[in-house]
Amino acid sequence: MSEISAEQVAHLANLARIALTEDEIQHLTAELGQIMQAVEQVSQVATADVVPTSHPIPLTNVFREDVVGETLTQQQALANAPESDGSRFIVSAILGEEQ
Amino acid sequence: MAKAALMDYDRALELFEPVIGLEVHVELNTKTKMFSSSPNSFGREPNTGLAPLDLGLPGTLPVVNGEAVKYSISLGLALGCSIAESSRFARKNYFYPDLGKNYQISQYDEPIAYEGEVEIELANGRVFQIPIERAHMEEDAGKLTHMGGATGRIQGAEYSLVDYNRAGVPLVEIVTKPIYGTEGDAPEVAKTYVQTIRDIVIALGISDARMEHGNIRCDANVSLRPRGAEQLGTRTETKNVNSFRSIERAVRYEIQRQAQILADGGAITQETRHWHEDTGATSAGRPKSDADDYRYFPEPDLLPVQPSAELIAELRAALPEPPAARRRRLKAEWGFTDLEFQDVANGGLLTEVALTVEAGASPAAARKWWTGELTRLANAAGRETADLATPAQVAELAALVEAGTLTDRLARQVLEGVVAGEGSPQQIVDARGLAVVSDDGALIAAIDAALAQQPDVLEKIRDGKVQAAGAVIGAVMKAMQGKADAARVRELVIERAAAE
Numbered sequence: 001m002s003e004i005s006a007e008q009v010a011h012l013a014n015l016a017r018i019a020l021t022e023d024e025i026q027h028l029t030a031e032l033g034q035i036m037q038a039v040e041q042v043s044q045v046a047t048a049d050v051v052p053t054s055h056p057i058p059l060t061n062v063f064r065e066d067v068v069g070e071t072l073t074q075q076q077a078l079a080n081a082p083e084s085d086g087s088r089f090i091v092s093a094i095l096g097e098e099q
Numbered sequence: 100m101a102k103a104a105l106m107d108y109d110r111a112l113e114l115f116e117p118v119i120g121l122e123v124h125v126e127l128n129t130k131t132k133m134f135s136s137s138p139n140s141f142g143r144e145p146n147t148g149l150a151p152l153d154l155g156l157p158g159t160l161p162v163v164n165g166e167a168v169k170y171s172i173s174l175g176l177a178l179g180c181s182i183a184e185s186s187r188f189a190r191k192n193y194f195y196p197d198l199g200k201n202y203q204i205s206q207y208d209e210p211i212a213y214e215g216e217v218e219i220e221l222a223n224g225r226v227f228q229i230p231i232e233r234a235h236m237e238e239d240a241g242k243l244t245h246m247g248g249a250t251g252r253i254q255g256a257e258y259s260l261v262d263y264n265r266a267g268v269p270l271v272e273i274v275t276k277p278i279y280g281t282e283g284d285a286p287e288v289a290k291t292y293v294q295t296i297r298d299i300v301i302a303l304g305i306s307d308a309r310m311e312h313g314n315i316r317c318d319a320n321v322s323l324r325p326r327g328a329e330q331l332g333t334r335t336e337t338k339n340v341n342s343f344r345s346i347e348r349a350v351r352y353e354i355q356r357q358a359q360i361l362a363d364g365g366a367i368t369q370e371t372r373h374w375h376e377d378t379g380a381t382s383a384g385r386p387k388s389d390a391d392d393y394r395y396f397p398e399p400d401l402l403p404v405q406p407s408a409e410l411i412a413e414l415r416a417a418l419p420e421p422p423a424a425r426r427r428r429l430k431a432e433w434g435f436t437d438l439e440f441q442d443v444a445n446g447g448l449l450t451e452v453a454l455t456v457e458a459g460a461s462p463a464a465a466r467k468w469w470t471g472e473l474t475r476l477a478n479a480a481g482r483e484t485a486d487l488a489t490p491a492q493v494a495e496l497a498a499l500v501e502a503g504t505l506t507d508r509l510a511r512q513v514l515e516g517v518v519a520g521e522g523s524p525q526q527i528v529d530a531r532g533l534a535v536v537s538d539d540g541a542l543i544a545a546i547d548a549a550l551a552q553q554p555d556v557l558e559k560i561r562d563g564k565v566q567a568a569g570a571v572i573g574a575v576m577k578a579m580q581g582k583a584d585a586a587r588v589r590e591l592v593i594e595r596a597a598a599e
Contacts, residue, residue, distance in 0.1 A: 015392055017194050054187060054397035060405040063165030066129050069136030069150070077146040077154060077263070087145040088260035091196045093247070 004033045102380060104359045108283070108351065111323075111358030117285040118331055119350060120320035121229075123273045123296050126239060127170045128307050128314075132267035133238045134161030134204060134401075139269065141312050145262035153267045155199025160400050163188075167236065167269040168211070170305040172406055173414045174271055175212025175234045177299050177421075185405045186211045188236070188398035196261050197240035205272075207395040210235035211404065217299075218423045219291045221284060222445040226423075229292050230276040239268035265313075277331065285321075285354065290347040293317050294447035295422050301450045302419035310342055310483040317346050321353040323361060332357070333367040337381050340374045342483050343447050349374045352381055376481065429453055433462035442470045451485050451493075458494030464501070468493050472511050476518055487518045496524040508581050509533050535584045542575065542588055546595070549574035560596035568592045 009029045013020045020028070046052070074087060083090040106114075132139050137150035152159040172182055189207035215231035242265050247257025273296065281288045297315055300306040307314045322334035335357070340349045357367050372381040420428070429449060430440050433456070443452050448469045455465035469484065473493070477484040496513060499505045505513060505528065516527035528534050536542060549571045550556060559567035571592050575583045 015192075015394065055399075055402055057402070060185070060403045062163065062402050063168065064131075064136065064162040066131050066164055066166035067136065068131055068138045071137050071148045071150055072154075074144060074147045077149050080156075085260060088244070088262050089146070089196070091259050091261055093245075093257050093259065 004029060004036055102378075103356045104363075105352070105355035106358040106362060108355055111354050112283050113326075114362060115323035115325055115332075115354075115358055116279075116328075117281065117350075117354050118277050118279055118322050118324065118334075119281065119285050119289055120277050120334070121275045121289055121292055122318040122320070122336075123293055124239075124316045124318075125174070125271045125273065125296065125300050125306050125308075126312075126314045127167055127269040127271065127305050129164055129166045129170065129269055131164055133164055133167055133236070133269040135159075135267055137267070141307070143264050145260075145264060147264070149263055149266075153199075153263050155201070161204060161398075163401060163404070164269060168404055168406070169410070169414060170269070170303070171211050171234070171236045171271050172411060173303050173418065174273075174300065174305060175215070176411070176415050177303060177418055178212065178215040178217055178231050178234060178273065180212035180215030180231055180234060182212055182406060182411050183209060185209065185403050186235075187403045188401045189395045190398050191237075192394045195240075196259070197243055198238075198266055199241075199263065203238060203240065204398055204401070205237035205395075206235035209403075217292070217295060218421070219288065219295045220423065220426060220444070221287050221291055222441045223284075223287075225284060227278070227281065227284075227288055229278060229288075232274045232276045234271050234273045237270050237272060239265050239270050241266040286347040286350040289317075289319055289350045290343050290447075293346055294343055297447065298422055298425075298450050299419075302425070309486050311486045313341065316341055319346060319350050319353070321350055321357065322367070323354065323357045325361075332361075333369050335367065335370055335372050335381075337372045337374050338384070342376075345374055345376055348379055349381060352379065356381070425449075433466075435462065435466065439466060442466070446470055446474055446484055448474075448484060451490055454490030455493045455497070458491050460494040460497035461501075464497040465490075465493065468497065468514070472514055473518075476515070480518075488514070492517050492523060499524055499528065503584065504528065504534050506535060506581065509535065533582065536579055536582050539587070539591065541579075542583060542591055545575040545578050545583065546571060546588065546591055548578065550595075556592070557596040560593060565593065 006025050006029045009025050009032060010020070013025070013028075078084045078087075078089065081089045127139075129139055131137060132150070132153065135150040135152040137153055138148045140148070150159075152161060175182055186206060186209040188204050189209075190202040191205045191207070192202045194201055210233040212234040213232065215234070217229045217231060218226060219229055220226050241261055241263040244260040244262075246260060275292070278285075278288065293315065297308050297310075300315070301308050309315075317340050319337045319340055320334045321337065322332040324330065324332045335353060337349045337353060340346045353372070360367060368383070368386070370386050371384040373384050374381050419425070426444070426449065429452075433440070433452075435443070443449055443466055446469070451469050452462070452465045455469065456462050473487050474484045477487055496505070496510055496517070499513070500507065500510050512531070513524050513527045513533055516522070516531065517524060521527050521530065552574065553570055556567050556571055568589050572583075572585055572588050575588050576585065
């Protein structure tokens, strides 16, 4: 049985940019532990001879022709921007860095 | 930023063995993006020509560009890789506004191509086999401009501007295995490897391959281990090295920097570092994230890619000759000396010279313009030589010199116009009025003026001192700003002497 720690939950919350209180961390630590257990039960059944399934539909190679289609105008592209300089989105100062 | 202490390069190599690894991103030149049908073109107005998917708008779904898959397979084959019978896309999750979706569609555990090898040859003739771990498909991210900081860099920025035009451009990321045994050649191996990748993608015709446009980008991993040690040292990953010269310099810098830290008893921090072209140094970036932190999982919106054996065979049959064979063939065809050939290869200009020769120039003229004037202009401007002009433009210039329309001196002026984007050589000759003047009327007027200053020249010529014509030719050249056809001026002066 795998344990999940409060530190791991806090780390995951940080990666997902979700602010959690101490109480919420405690609560989610227990819940995530249970989810992990449930997944482990599945893993016991899924032995080496069972091929992992990432897609339930037996389809492959669905491709698009390399042909330009309809596009948005600049105004349309920026329509939902909280803020823009007329041609680009404005976002607040980035503390992290490019990936 | 305090400059790091650097150990002498030779001393660093006495104490430590460098091990490098390279990640090269190649932007493909398909007509449309990786997962949407919006145009894949450089230089558009910001945030124009976008599809809702490129902005990560809700309700949009990606569809794979079949042409990009073919390009990726061709590249994998050219790198000597095996092509996966089944490969799939994965989500790489991170929060950064360069992608609107908050994840990048990439490939993780099932890349399209794996286990290859690329042969490179250094200017000194040493040959290395570079082991390729994988080449995978992914999408490029948008472009951020940091505003408000003193330097436009991330630190101190007050806000950032986002242009999503590049978001979704098809990319292939090529990852090498650790490269051992390069010793003092490590910096040049890194540079030559990226030049070779560039030659390959140009020969395949799958990328515009312009370094300045970011069509090819390189991250360089460097680690050192003490002589005799088995275990690899801690590595750093230097980003933002986007010219051949800076790749070489960045690797050399990291070797010297890390050696000094280790020799002083310190430890290398595993981190990304940023290369600064202006200072010639790297600075610390973020600590390297665990791959786990990206929480990769199979992309649920896309189906696996399973290329048929027939398709792979077809693409394999269409491959251009491998770089090593091509190098040997070109060397034989061009008839250059070893030094001349090295000059071209070292500048990463094999493809440029080859295409210029294909466009009609002589090998000697192609080499002269690329490794001479263009390289000089590139160095002066801190740019990549290959980005300054196209092979067709250089061939046109060589033809104008060959035809006597331009002297070398005028050709250099025309070349400056080409680099400044003023048009084709012929257009610049017309616009700037740079052609050699061989019109007799104009020449005779200038000769008359010169003879008025030097009335005894004709007499000397009649006395058999033909070289006296040189003084008139010089004066005419000066008066016509170097544009006079010297041979015609000489003929006219001698005719005049005989006639009077």
